[in-house]
Amino acid sequence: MDFIMSVKGSSLTEKLLPSKHSFFIRESRSGVRHTNVLLRGAVFRIFSINFFTYGFLVSLLALSFWSFHFASLCAFGLLAYVGYIIYAFPSLFWLHRLSGLLLVFILLWAVSTYIFNVAFAFLNLKLGKDMDIWEMVGLWHYSIPGFFLLAQFCLGILVALGNLVNSSVFFYLSDENGQSANDTSSVEVDEETKVLIVATVAWGLRKCSRPIMLTLIFLIAMKPGFIHAVYMIFFLIYLLSHEISRKIRQSLILLCEAHFALLYILQIDLISNTLRREKSLSGQILLQLGLLKNESSWDFLEIALLACFCAIHNHGFEMLFSFSAIVRHTPSPPFGFSILKAGLNKSVLLSVYASPTLNYSHENPSYERRIAAFLSAIGQKFLSMYRSCGTYIAFLTILLAVYLVRPNCISFGYIFLLIFWITGRQLVEKTKRRLWFPLKAYAITVFIFIYSLSSFPSFKEWLSTIIDLYFYLGYNSKASLLENVWESLAVLIVMQLYSYERRQSRHNRADGPNPLESGTLGLIRRLLIWHSQKILFVALFYASLSPISAFGFLYLFGLVLCSTLPKASRIPSKSFLVYTGFLVMSEYLFQMWGKQAGMFPDKSIPTWPFF
Structure with missing residues (x-):
């Protein structure tokens, strides 16, 4: 693991922003480096590492919730950003750049919305007829225009805070990397229990991931429509394949995101109302695809969970590796992650998660x-x-x-x-x-x-x-x-x-x-x-008497013949097994065709003794 850490170290601790001409990191003429306020105190550093750990997930959830609460074409751009993150899981450097582009998009959108609302006050008569179109675009929300603007700026503040925290944490890690030595002490006795618990939980989740994936795919595939039939193809692939390749998971993520995007666009008020009023060819096509119906929030959640599980399967090791490198170099772990630090420091969690075919050079093998x-x-x-x-x-x-x-x-x-x-x-x-x-x-x-x-x-x-x-x-x-x-x-x-x-x-x-x-x-x-022959003879005697018939007489006749054979002989068991199999198939066909022909309408067939 040390070898991997040394190879990946430069990419994990690289500075996301250049130290020269940077807003976050400045160097005066005397050579003293001044960093932003998030790095000056212990409280701010603790806030930064915790926001770095939880803030990204909170930002993705906030973007998704905001897109559904204010559904529009512009809000669909926020979902496109979330979908790209789930599909590609870009490096931290590119993720920082994408967050900057997202911030620019949100601010431009908020400014455009503000200008449109100001213009609406002067051009009410000309714009009033097409307000549904403007609401679909995302420049107007009829009932609460002021709150709509406030929500846009709050979303921009959240993204900007995430960018600032990311820059602060990675600058702190790169600065501490040259000052602090790597801790190579052995695991304490009380730490070993924590490591074992963490590794066991990780191993259990890894083993349960395939049934969870199958359950989610099956729930989606149980709905009518061609697009759900495609999910059934993936269900059979996941069920019948011993190993799932990365390309198959990538294809499933693309299917989930395309399905999610189509459902989201069709849920916009203007589009959904138009399709329901007009029975056109496009509406029939969407109906056959299984898209033109009232989707609940649970349907969206199923697709999102499936895409997230596929993304964790594809990029889980890289995520865990990056998080391990960050936790190893922080002075205090994030809230709720103290039990993980021992396992991450000794790379046990990485060893459990990794494929068994990979070989690592461990510090404490x-x-x-x-x-x-x-x-x-x-x-x-x-x-x-x-x-x-x-x-x-x-x-x-x-x-x-x-x-x-x-x-x-x-x-x-x-x-x-x-x-x-x-x-x-x-x-x-x-x-x-x-x-x-x-x-x-x-x-x-x-x-x-x-x-x-x-x-x-x-x-x-x-x-x-x-x-x-x-x-x-x-x-x-x-x-x-x-x-x-x-x-x-x-x-x-x-x-x-x-x-x-x-x-x-x-x-x-x-x-x-x-x-x-x-x-x-x-x-x-x-x-x-030891007593198998006796058990066989008792079963044969019972079968010959219930009911008394020609078939039962053959059991009794065979029992008498086989009683003369030696105990180690396998002829009785094999011969009666073939005969019983033939008899079971004959009785089943008799029940099936007898019910179809109405041969016994006044009484039911005693199926339990037959079973």
Whole structure:
């Protein structure tokens, strides 16, 4: 890490403004350097570092809130600035320049608004007819023109204060860099607990980031329209890919910002009222895209959160690295960040956040490796537990999903492929990819097909004239999109988790003990294996008597034949497994076609014993 700090040091501590001819830094003829008032006292320095830490985020939130409260085309420029920051995350030097340009834009806008309001007092008759246009542009706010001007100048003051604080902090850091030595003392005992807590929280957030991203994308994709179907494409990419590239995240950020911008422009009063009054071709196109509807603040928040999470994934390490360099050189950490300083000083947080393929030259490798090994052991423990139970979780999830829906052809496909997986796994005595992958591919196909039916009404109406959607596909036209896709989504998620576990087990061979081979669970497992033949015979005897039928007689006949075989023989289990699979598929088809033909209208099928 010292090597990285030495390489990046010049860029992290460079002066954002030249010392010569600068408003913030002046040097008299006697050679004495005079800085601005924010650097002269300890109180001002503490204020500067805290405003530097929190002020940038507050400024972005203030710009976004101001743009929504006074929606106009000029206010859209403020959102464009925020969107560029989220997409590109420019360096601190360019960010300072952009803030200066933003300040100039706000001041020119405020001056133009003031001049327009003064001119309005003299040209009321000529300008009064087009006030909606001027309000859309952003030069007039009918009910509160005075407060509108005051809000503009307050926003400019906030941006100007941020520029001043940034210049002060970076000049202080560059000045202190040559005077203070780097602290290489070891971590104190009370500091180690803080570092461990911070590293564990960072590791947990990193592991939970993919489910959070998937949840946000899925919530947006559940709405009708072509643009939301694009989000569903990204949802499948995030769900089915083991690694997400930087370009995919950049593309998702662009989609979120374009979607956000279109919704914002369509929410401007003059534009939205015009589109609702006139049923034009543009309105129909926007309706098909899923844009012409009343968007709530939660819809905007979902898109903004998704864009922010993607930006943190893309630029999180650079942000953390820059913040680490700043906190290491400040005399006191910002409020609320005292617990982070120990972890940042020892670069443990950077090590946890960074990719495991990166190698760093650490100052205290033993301490950092101990924490990294502890967190890695936790991850391997969870993976080992899922490796022991993942197959059974997939089996039970698919069976429950099929049981909770009305029998249909789609569900029969799940039953058939599940039995093919289970039977092939036992006959081959080894889990192979060609046994379980057809079920995963089938779940993906069904999910995309059912989602297309819900998202594109014209396709649904055309297909309903050919087949019965409820009988063949289990699709309910009156139900919501989530109610129609939840079955295929649940199967797809458990199959992807199983695929991920198989891939991790293949690349990371764990030498540790299996959790199901030790302790109470290990004892129960060994007892079940030891008495497995007895359990099989009891199950066969029960199946032959409930109900008493020709199929049950075959169970009883096979039980008598297999009782003469040696205990170690695998013929009984394999033969009855194939027969039971065939019987389950036959009974499911009988229930499905029997209900369609009305063969048992007076009584319901006892589905729980069948399950």
